[in-house]
Amino acid sequence: WLSYMKIKQYTNAFIVKDDHVLLGYKKRGFGKGKYNGFGGKVEPEETSLQAAGCKEESGVTAPLEHAGSLLFVSEGVECAFQIEIYRTDTYEGAITESDEMRPEWFSAIAPTSSSAEVNLKGEGQASPSIPFSQMWESDPVWFPLLISKQKFVGRADFTRDGEEFKLHRWWYATV
């Protein structure tokens, strides 16, 4: 029945720079209260790369590279979500907060005692590590691939318990 499902296309873009990743805290709308990359819907007349040029959300322009393609299917939801993931390690402009997203830097390397010095960013403050408990449940699966520049395709299926979605199964391949 999947072939009869509507597919909604979204983008998500991440700045990964000097062992840090920029995430946005979503202040409203879909995924409110979660950290995610910057992006949104792909409009019918634009390509996903155009849609991912997320100037309105993060304040910056960046040469985005395609990093992966994900399909999410959820119990009781009549459409599937296709999310194209992009990354960049350079950007122009100043990162700014919007009505929708509050940008924050996180350390992209696992916290070990020897990495403590590398974790320093900006004013010499240690950045927190990636807040997976406040992110979509499937993010820990593909995040290491994003960080290590390994391109991927994947699909995650969610079951539903009221308003809560639980990761049921997950498949991915590196490409």
Ligand code: 6OG
């Ligand atoms: P607006 O509708 O607010 O954009 N999104 C997901 N991101 C991850 N990591 N996992 C998911 O499911 C997601 N489902 C949707 C795509 C919504 C934003 O939320 C992302 C869009 O960037 C497991 O414009």
